[in-house]
Amino acid sequence: MVHEEAGVPTIENAFGVLRQVMGAAVEDSLIPRNPCDGVKLPKRGHSDRGYLSHAQVAALAASVDRQPEVIRFLVYTGLRWGEMAALRVQDFDMLRRRVNVSRSVTESGGLQWGTPKSHERRSVPFPAALSEELAALMVKKDRDALVFTDQRGGVLRNSNWRNRVFRPAVEKCQVLDNSFPTITPHDLRHTAVSLAVSAGANVKAVQRMVGHAKASMTLDTYADLFDVDLDAVAASLDEAIRAAADQLRTGTPGG
Known part of the structure; x- marks a missing residue:
């Protein structure tokens, strides 16, 4: 054995x-x-991850033959696929631009419905730029209806969408952009964290966004991203040190 x-x-x-x-x-x-x-x-x-830039996200969304909103939503919220696929109309607060994540669906010997991986509900913001296309997905739907669905109105399955829609789009992008990484739909979650950190989000904000149980888990999973964030902290400290030295030389009171 x-x-x-x-x-x-x-x-x-x-x-x-x-x-x-x-x-x-x-x-x-x-x-x-x-x-x-x-x-x-x-x-x-941790294996090397493929993080997309905003421009690469736009290129990928433009390359799929249907449902580009799936790509944009996953990238700019950081939700897991199963969390996204389980969202209903009632889970969206369009005025506050929040989505309430309370359940998930997975493909394991059939569809299995349950709670998110952390077993905790969370409220995740989404950019105003997504509001119009999200609202369009909910037109004439009941509160209990799924927002993201397949072409027949059923659960949007990762396995089908990845092979039929996502993978061909990635290959198209790689033909036009040599730096475009080989990624899976789950890697869009990693891109969400990368873009959030580059926009100035701290570890607690990222933790809440992606639904990790502890901030230490977020730091462990995305240590490479927060190392870059520390470079920005060092640069800010340098600027503060120079400002303090200038104040001493000129006799200007500090702030």
Whole structure:
């Protein structure tokens, strides 16, 4: 029998269960302390991601043969595919430009409906530039109707859309742009984080947007993006230091 090495997510899940069991044992005075405290788990390795620029997002949306709003919505909200596919008309607050994420649908031996991955509801903003096309998707629909659907009005399945619509569009873009990365629909979520960070979003804002349970998870997943953000912090500090030095030389009171 061949034994495959357990991946880091599997180890994290198993360790989490063990920590809870040991914690209960401590509470029942069966053991003096939790042996899981202080244990360091292996770090997750992250493969290179394809982040799109705003121009590349526009090019990709223009290259699909239908439903370009799917691309723009995923990029500018950071929702997971299953969260997007489960959205109903009643989940949108068009005046506040917010979408309420409370459920998800996945393809696993058929369609499985449940809560988002973090099991927590969240409210995610969307840009005003998307308002018109989102409103058009809801015309003459009931409150319980799905907003994003396939051509027959059913659930928009990632597997079908990726192969029939998304992949050919990516290939078209790569012919015209040598720097265009090979990506999947899930990578649009990564692009959402990249563009949010470049626009000045802090880690807590990104955490709430993408629905991570903790900010530490966001930092771990997107450490490469926040490293770039730190460069901007250093540049701002340099500017403040120079301003303070100028004030000392000129005798101008500081702000």
